[in-house]
Amino acid sequence: MAPLRLQHLHLPSIHPHYVPYSLANRVQELLRRQHLDFKDSLSSSSSASNASPPPSPPPPTLISFTPAPIFTLGRRQTAPLTPAEAARLTAPLLISPLSSPSPSPSTPSAPSAQLTNDASTSSNSTGAISTTPRLLHSPRGGLTTYHGPGQVVLWPILDLHPLHGAYRTFSVKCYARLLEETTIGTLGKGFGxxxxxxxxxxxxxxxLQQQQQHQRDREERDREDGLAKIAALGVHLRRHITALGTALNVDMPGPEDVNERTNPWARFVACGLTGRGVTSIVDELAARGGQSVDRLLRLRQGAGGHQGQSTREAEVAGVWAGELARHIGLEEGDEGVEVAGKGEVIRLMEGLLADAVGEHDELQEERSYLERIKEAH
Incomplete structure (x- = not known):
């Protein structure tokens, strides 16, 4: 029997067509339902008088994607936003094509920016788009955070108590630590x-600049001074089946950009942590004067990485998937991961939208995105 591998579904995006958060959530709920149905089938078969062969368990799966701009409010956001606060978050946001494709012989160049079918989005000749961020209440803990282009969102779908014993068992606390360790390992091993x-x-x-100052004045400065968040975590569980996960900043505006028109982080206090900034892989590599993220990803491709994944975010997701496979007890690195083809992922999303229900604007955005991705594919 072939060893169990982590299934990796990367939902594709090409600037200016990013994955609607609602469509990614449809994929997540489908995979989560498969795990819950499997648990139900085990209960039914154990109580049946005539024993039948047990069904095969769903594999552990990772969904990764770069979302269209969205602000999500966690369960700790008990006070409703005022009209002024909501208007500030959802004001038009200018998104530049920050994430260049990782050069690869099998990777086509991204098309130039064009007008999309979404009435809330427009573009100009530079490739920048003006779009209206969405606002969503999320089942995760915490307060307000932002997801959007230049970021990769990573949602593992796992059973924390796998009855088949094919991978490790985790408590809720240990699962949160798993997400942290996977992200820390990705940043350290993949990018130094x-x-x-x-x-x-x-x-x-x-x-880096804060770190040097800290070393000079360590007796006078707060030990936590100079910290910046590079990844946010949020978890939701249903009968030990996971949802949500990690959002890792790959190439996003930093604290130097205080213009709310171009920097969504300037519009709010991220996660309610006053005085703390955000950063990204690209910013941290530039501050350290080392190799660029594209150079590191090309080196990884030469060592057997996922060639043909067209963006930095997709490649970073590949590194994260390998770390996750190792941490849950599967084969290490790429050997423990099976990457779904782009055509397979598109067909899955098409099937979900065939009979989808929801808000008209939301469905229109999802279908417009999918049509553009199919054209590019």
């Missing part, structure tokens, strides 16, 4: 960035 956790949620780095 030292990251860590603090008493606040998420994964953090110390900005």
């Amino acid at each position: 960035i030292e990251a860590f956790t603090t008493e606040d949620p998420g994964v953090w780095v110390r900005r």
Whole structure:
């Protein structure tokens, strides 16, 4: 029998067509339902008088994608936003094509920016798009955060108590630590960035200029000064089946950009942590004067990485998937991961939208995205 591998579904995006958060959630709920149905089938078969062969368990799966701009509000956001706060978050946002394709012989160049079918989105000749971020209440803990282009969102679909014993068992606390360790390992092994956790949620780095100052004045400065969040974490569980996960910043505006028109982080206090900034892989590599993210990803491709994944975010997701496979007890690195083809992922999304129900604007956005991706594919 072939060893169990982590299934990796990367939902594709090409600027200016990013994955609607609602469509990614449809994929997540489908896979989660498969795990819940499997648990139900085991209960039914154990109580049946005539025993039948047990069904095969769904494999552990990772969904990764780069979302269209969206602000999500966690369960700790008990006070409703005022009309002024909501208007500030959903004001038009200018998105530039920050994430260049990772050069690969099998990777076509991305088409130039064009007008989309979504009435809330327009573009100009530079490739930048003006779009209206969505606002969503999320089942995760925490307060307000942002997801959008330049970021990769990583949602593992796992059974924390797998009855088949094919991979490790986790408590809720240990699962949160798994997400942190997977992200820290990805940053360290993939990009040479030292990251860590603090008493606040998420994964953090110390900005290089702040780190040097800290070493000079360590007796006078707050030990936590100079920290910046590079990844946010949020988890939702249903009968030990996971949902949501990690959002890792690959190439996003930093704290130097205080213009709310171009930097969504300037519009709110991320996760309610006043005085803390955000950073990204690209910013941290530039601050350290080392190799660029594209150079590191090309080196990884030459060592057997996922060639043909067209964006930095997709490649970073591939590194993260390998780390996750190792941490849950599967084969290490790429050997423990099976990547679904783009055509397979598109067909899955098509099937979900065939009979989908929901808000008209939301469905229109999902179908417009899928048509554009199919044209590019």
